[in-house]
Amino acid sequence: MDKNALFYKLVSFTSSVHRVTQELTKNAKSHSISQTQYNILEYISVSQPVTPSEINDCQNMSMPNTSRELSKLSNKNLIEKINDTEDRRKQYIRLSNDGEAMMNEAFATIESRFLKRIENASIEDLDDIEHALEVLQTKLFYSSDKN
Amino acid sequence: MDKNALFYKLVSFTSSVHRVTQELTKNAKSHSISQTQYNILEYISVSQPVTPSEINDCQNMSMPNTSRELSKLSNKNLIEKINDTEDRRKQYIRLSNDGEAMMNEAFATIESRFLKRIENASIEDLDDIEHALEVLQTKLFYSSDKN
């Protein structure tokens, strides 16, 4: 299999991932936050603590817009800002208790849909899936170093 | 491995997929279209021909908003609308020649970044990746039937 064909497999694959992710997360988020805000919270909950700069890079936002969205989330008591003791320009963002609660609720909805999706999978299927997730995360969707 | 742990692996995995997809597609799209419009074009190019209703479902948009974005794309001569001969309410959307050209350009950028990402992978790695993509697409990210 040549690399060009592999690329087209990847395109089709990521398209499927996005479609299924969409399906699993549809309406799972609270109505009190926007999609952008949910994306930020999801990123924080997976990678916390994170700095505002990391959020820019990852979510492809500008600093001013990230800052704005973070203050909205902060006003809603969903996140906490902690100052770095070493470099006082930096801050670390984590979910507050309310934020954790909101994300747990969303994840519970998503998980129940996920369980339904794999309810007919055999033990071997589940092992295959687990192994495939690891292979791809290690060999293809790894984090590249920042420049 | 229990299903709950598998779910958290999935969350982490989709997060990685989104991050890498972001990285690969960053600035790959033409400046003359918005992100939403690019998403629609990408979906069309992978699944064409599609109906406006399918675009709603997949992109989580409302019909009026889909209709609006499609007319913008149509005004830019990036897509073509074809009426269904059987059910005259329906229409099929495909990329126009200009649309194909724009997406080919974007895909070329993305592909070159992808090739760079896997340049150090061995033949065995590539086989593993290919196999893992197939396993996941078949057993986890398959299309569920519509209700």
Place this chain on the structure above:
DNA sequence: TTATTTAGTTATCAAATGATAATAAAGAGG
């Protein structure tokens, strides 16, 4: 010490998006 760079904020305005209501036209079922 004095630049210069880095991290983040605030303000502002145009543009894009989301949501809703009203409409039209065609198919489906009685």
Place this chain on the structure above:
DNA sequence: CCTCTTTATTATCATTTGATAACTAAATAA
């Protein structure tokens, strides 16, 4: 025929987002 449903459009308005400029404060380099 009449009603209900599906598919899509147009119009409208509030909200969100993107982009930019101007700014503060802290770290770093000269």
